[in-house]
Amino acid sequence: MRVIAIKVMIGLEVHCQLNTQSKLFCSCEAYPQNAKPNESVCEVCLGYPGAKPVLNKKAIDHVVGIGIAMGCKINSETYFSRKTYFYPDMPKNFQITQYEVPIASEGTIEVNSSKIRIRRVHLEEDPARIIYANGSLETTSYVLIDYNRAGVPLAEIVTEPDIGSPKDARAFLEKLSAILEYLKAYDQSTGASLRVDANISIEGGERVEIKNVTGFENVEKALNYEIVRQQNLVRLGRKVERETRHFDEVAKTTLPLRKKEFEEDYGYIFDPDLPVLKISAEWITRIREKMPDLPDKIAARLADEYGLGAYDAKIIVYTGSDFATFFEKVCKIHNKPVEVSRWMINYLLKSLNWRSERLSQSKVTPETFAEFLDMIDKGKVNERYAKELIKEYVDTGDKPSEIVERAGSPPTHDEMERTVKNVLKENVKAVSELKAGRLEAKQYLIGMVLKETRNRGDPKAIARMISEELKMPL
Amino acid sequence: MPTYDATVVTKTKSAGGMILGKTAQDEFGFGTFSDTCAYAVPKNPIDPERTCGGSSGGAGCLAAAADFPHIAIAESTGGSITAPAAFTGTVGLTPTYGRVSRYGLIDYSNSMDKIGVISRKVYDSALMLSVISGHDPLDSTSSRAESGDFTAYVGKSVKGIRIGIPKEYFSDVDRKVSKPVEDALGRLEGMGAKTVDISLPRTKYAIAAYYIVAMGEASTNLARYCGMRYGAQEKIDGEFSEYFSSIRSKYFGEEAKRRIILGTYVRAAGFRDAYYTKALKVRGLLIKEFKEAFAKVDVLATPSMPILPPRFDEIESMSPLDKYNIDKMTTAPNLCGFPTISVPAGKVDGLPVGLQLIADHFHEGELISVASAFEGDSD
Numbered sequence: 001m002r003v004i005a006i007k008v009m010i011g012l013e014v015h016c017q018l019n020t021q022s023k024l025f026c027s028c029e030a031y032p033q034n035a036k037p038n039e040s041v042c043e044v045c046l047g048y049p050g051a052k053p054v055l056n057k058k059a060i061d062h063v064v065g066i067g068i069a070m071g072c073k074i075n076s077e078t079y080f081s082r083k084t085y086f087y088p089d090m091p092k093n094f095q096i097t098q099y100e101v102p103i104a105s106e107g108t109i110e111v112n113s114s115k116i117r118i119r120r121v122h123l124e125e126d127p128a129r130i131i132y133a134n135g136s137l138e139t140t141s142y143v144l145i146d147y148n149r150a151g152v153p154l155a156e157i158v159t160e161p162d163i164g165s166p167k168d169a170r171a172f173l174e175k176l177s178a179i180l181e182y183l184k185a186y187d188q189s190t191g192a193s194l195r196v197d198a199n200i201s202i203e204g205g206e207r208v209e210i211k212n213v214t215g216f217e218n219v220e221k222a223l224n225y226e227i228v229r230q231q232n233l234v235r236l237g238r239k240v241e242r243e244t245r246h247f248d249e250v251a252k253t254t255l256p257l258r259k260k261e262f263e264e265d266y267g268y269i270f271d272p273d274l275p276v277l278k279i280s281a282e283w284i285t286r287i288r289e290k291m292p293d294l295p296d297k298i299a300a301r302l303a304d305e306y307g308l309g310a311y312d313a314k315i316i317v318y319t320g321s322d323f324a325t326f327f328e329k330v331c332k333i334h335n336k337p338v339e340v341s342r343w344m345i346n347y348l349l350k351s352l353n354w355r356s357e358r359l360s361q362s363k364v365t366p367e368t369f370a371e372f373l374d375m376i377d378k379g380k381v382n383e384r385y386a387k388e389l390i391k392e393y394v395d396t397g398d399k400p401s402e403i404v405e406r407a408g409s410p411p412t413h414d415e416m417e418r419t420v421k422n423v424l425k426e427n428v429k430a431v432s433e434l435k436a437g438r439l440e441a442k443q444y445l446i447g448m449v450l451k452e453t454r455n456r457g458d459p460k461a462i463a464r465m466i467s468e469e470l471k472m473p474l
Numbered sequence: 475m476p477t478y479d480a481t482v483v484t485k486t487k488s489a490g491g492m493i494l495g496k497t498a499q500d501e502f503g504f505g506t507f508s509d510t511c512a513y514a515v516p517k518n519p520i521d522p523e524r525t526c527g528g529s530s531g532g533a534g535c536l537a538a539a540a541d542f543p544h545i546a547i548a549e550s551t552g553g554s555i556t557a558p559a560a561f562t563g564t565v566g567l568t569p570t571y572g573r574v575s576r577y578g579l580i581d582y583s584n585s586m587d588k589i590g591v592i593s594r595k596v597y598d599s600a601l602m603l604s605v606i607s608g609h610d611p612l613d614s615t616s617s618r619a620e621s622g623d624f625t626a627y628v629g630k631s632v633k634g635i636r637i638g639i640p641k642e643y644f645s646d647v648d649r650k651v652s653k654p655v656e657d658a659l660g661r662l663e664g665m666g667a668k669t670v671d672i673s674l675p676r677t678k679y680a681i682a683a684y685y686i687v688a689m690g691e692a693s694t695n696l697a698r699y700c701g702m703r704y705g706a707q708e709k710i711d712g713e714f715s716e717y718f719s720s721i722r723s724k725y726f727g728e729e730a731k732r733r734i735i736l737g738t739y740v741r742a743a744g745f746r747d748a749y750y751t752k753a754l755k756v757r758g759l760l761i762k763e764f765k766e767a768f769a770k771v772d773v774l775a776t777p778s779m780p781i782l783p784p785r786f787d788e789i790e791s792m793s794p795l796d797k798y799n800i801d802k803m804t805t806a807p808n809l810c811g812f813p814t815i816s817v818p819a820g821k822v823d824g825l826p827v828g829l830q831l832i833a834d835h836f837h838e839g840e841l842i843s844v845a846s847a848f849e850g851d852s853d
C-alpha cells in the first residue's frame with residue numbers, strides 16, 4: 001500500500017477537574033473521599049428551585065494560573081452563561097459555563113517544537129456522573145445518577161486545530177497534564193480526572209468529533225483509527241461527514257454517536273444569578289507572583305544542576321511533580337544524581353507502574369530510597385539482587401536494610417565456594433565452552449551461581465572463584 | 475414542602491415574625507391578574523367578581539382582607555407587587571433589585587426578580603423592608619448597599635421634594651385612573667412638593683424588552699422541571715427526551731408553556747442577537763434615560779395600573795398580548811431594577827386606584843417619605 005502524506009488537523013478540548021476543596025458554586029466537598037453516591041450534595045448542586053450559585057474564588061485562581069502558564073491574555077471582565085440542554089446528568093438542565101468572554105484566551109503550548117495555539121480557557125460546572133447499570137450506553141436499560149460530581153469545577157482548555165498527528169496530540173496532553181499538576185490546579189490523588197474531546201479532519205474532509213476519551217494512549221489510538229477510517233472513505237470516493245463519534249475502548253474503534261447537520265443550539269444567555277466577574281490587575285499579579293516553575297524550566301534546571309541528560313531530566317519532571325521533588329530530596333542524601341536518576345527511571349518507576357501507583361501515593365520515602373542506593377554503592381547488595389529487592393521495597397515500603405535482613409544473611413565464603421563447585425559440575429557444556437575461550441559462558445555461569453544464591457553473591461567474587469576453580473586466569 | 479428556608483423567611487423568623495402560610499400567585503409568577511394560579515384564584519375583597527391583580531394576588535388579597543396584624547411578602551418581576559397593591563387598595567413596596575436576597579425565591583427572571591412587601595400601611599412595608607433587606611452571601615446579586623431602618627423615612631416632610639411626571643405614563647390610560655392620580659399629585663404639591671414635567675420616550679420599548687428578557691430567563695429556569703428530583707413524576711417510559719417532554723406537556727400551565735416556547739425562541743441561535751441581546755441593550759438605554767431624569771427629580775409619579783381592577787369575564791376576553799400590555803406602567807422600572815411603591819390614591823366607582831412612585835436605585839427612603847406623607851393626608 002502506498003502511504004500518502006496527508007495533512008491532518010487535530011484540535012483538543014480538555015476538561016480538567018480543578019483542585020478545590022468545595023464545588024464551583026456551593027460549599028459541598030468537591031472530592032469527598034469514601035463518600036457514598038449522592039452524599040456530597042445540597043440544594044445548589046442539585047439545582048433545587050430557588051437555590052443560587054456563589055462562585056468559588058479558588059477555581060478562578062486556578063484558571064487564571066493556567067492562563068498565565070500558557071501565555072494567555074487574562075480578560076479583565078468575564079461572564080458566566082447558561083448552556084441549556086436536557087440530559088439526565090444535568091441538575092438544572094442547563095450548565096453554567098462561560099460563552100462570551102472566557103477567563104483566559106489566546107495562548108500557546110509548545111510540543112515537539114511546534115506551537116499549539118490555545119483558543120480559550122474557561123470555567124464551568126461538571127454535570128453529575130451517569131452510571132450505566134447494565135454495563136454500557138448500548139446495553140443498559142436504566143441508568144443511575146450520582147450528583148456528588150455535579151458542580152465540581154472544570155477548566156475547559158480549547159486548542160486551535162494546530163496538532164498535526166495523533167502522536168503530537170498525546171504529547172500535548174502529557175505536557176498539559178504535567179503543567180496543570182505543577183500548577184496544583186490538577187491533583188489526581190483526590191480522584192480528579194482529565195477528560196478529552198478531540199476533533200480531527202483530514203484535508204478536504206469535514207470535522208469529526210470524538211467525545212469523552214479517557215487516557216492519553218486511547219486518545220492517540222482513537223485518532224489513529226479515525227485517520228485510517230477517514231482516508232478509507234476518501235479512497236472509496238465517499239465524503240467524510242460531520243459527526244460526533246465515541247471511542248470504544250475494547251474494540252479500539254470509534255462509533256458514530258450522532259450526525260451533526262448543524263451546530264447544536266444551546267440557547268446561551270448570561271447567567272443572571274452571577275454578576276460580571278472582574279479580574280483586576282492586582283489579582284493577576286498576585287497569581288503571577290505565586291506561580292511555581294513550570295516543567296520545562298525545572299527540567300532544564302535539573303539537567304544543569306545535577307548533570308543529567310536532557311531526556312532523563314524531562315522524564316523525571318514529566319512523570320510528575322512528586323517524582324521531581326523526590327529526585328532532589330534523594331540527591332540531598334545520596335549525592336550521585338546520575339545513579340539516582342537511573343534507578344528512579346528504570347526501576348522505581350517500573351515497580352510503581354506495575355502497581356498502578358503514583359510515587360506520592362506509595363510508601364516509598366526519599367530516606368529509604370537513599371539507603372537503598374547506598375547499599376548498592378557499598379556493595380552490600382549487588383545490582384541483580386537490588387532489582388529484586390526494589391519490588392518488595394515498593395510493595396511494603398519497609399526499609400531496604402530490614403528486607404535484606406529478613407531475607408537472611410548472605411552466603412558465607414564457604415557456602416559460595418560450594419555453590420560454585422556445584423554449578424561447574426552441573427554445567428559441563430558451559431565449562432568446556434569457557435575453557436575453549438568463550439567469555440559469554442563465564443557470564444552464564446556467574447548467572448547460574450547468582451540464581452542458586454537468590455542473587456545474594458557479589459558477581460566479582462564469583463568470577464574470581466570460578467577462575468580459581470578452573471585454574472584459569474581471571 | 476421545601477427542603478430549606480429562603481433567606482427572607484429566615485430573617486423574618488429571626489426578627490420574631492410568624493410565617494402563616496403561602497399565598498396564591500400566578501403559576502411561576504407568570505401573570506398580571508392571578509388568573510393562572512395552580513391551585514385557586516384569589517378574589518378581590520372589594521368585589522369578588524374582580525381580580526386582585528397579579529402575580530402576587532394572594533398577598534394583595536390577604537393584606538387587604540386580613541383583620542389581624544399582617545404583612546405579606548410578595549414578589550415582583552415586572553410589576554407583580556404594584557398590580558395587586560393597586561387593585562386591592564393596599565401599599566406595595568418593590569425594592570431595588572439586589573436590596574433583598576433572592577435566595578430561596580423560585581426564579582422567574584433572575585435579573586429582575588425582587589422580593590418586596592404588600593401591607594395596609596406604608597409604615598408596615600418600611601418596617602418589613604428593614605427586616606428582610608441586606609447583603610446575603612448566598613445570593614451573588616444581593617447588594618452591599620447600606621440598608622438600616624426604613625421606618626425612619628415615614629412621616630418625613632415632602633417639602634421641596636421634586637416629583638417628576640413622565641408624560642408617557644399618562645397617555646393611553648383610563649381617565650378614571652389618571653384623574654385620581656393627578657389629584658393626588660395636586661395634594662402633594664399642596665404639601666410643598668414640586669412637580670416637574672418629564673419625558674421618558676424610550677418607555678415604549680420597555681414592554682417588548684421586558685418580556686424578551688423575562689421569557690428568555692424563565693425558559694432556562696423552568697428547564698429543571700423535567701419529572702426528576704422534584705415536582706410531578708410518572709413511571710419512566712421511553713427515552714429521557716420522550717419522558718421529560720410528556721411530563722412538561724402535561725403538567726405546565728398554558729401560560730408557562732407559552733413563555734417557555736417564546737423564551738427559547740428569543741435566545742435560539744440566529745435569533746438571539748435580534749431579540750435577547752438587543753433587549754439587554756434596550757435595558758441599558760432605559761436605565762440611562764431614567765438616571766438622567768433622576769438627576770432632575772427625586773421621584774417619578776405615575777398611575778400604578780392603566781385600568782381599574784377588571785372583572786374575570788373581561789380578563790377572559792383579553793389576548794395574551796392585551797394582558798402583557800397592562801404592565802406598561804411597571805415594566806420599565808422593573809426591567810431597570812428601580813424601586814417603586816404603590817400607595818392608594820382614592821377610589822373611583824368604589825374601586826381603588828394606585829399612585830406609583832419610582833425612585834433611583836437604593837432610594838427607597840424617598841419613596842417611603844412621599845408615600846407616607848400622602849397616605850397620612852388621605853386618612
Ligand SMILES: [Zn+2]
Pocket residue numbers: 023026027028040041042043044045046151
Ligand atoms: Zn452542593
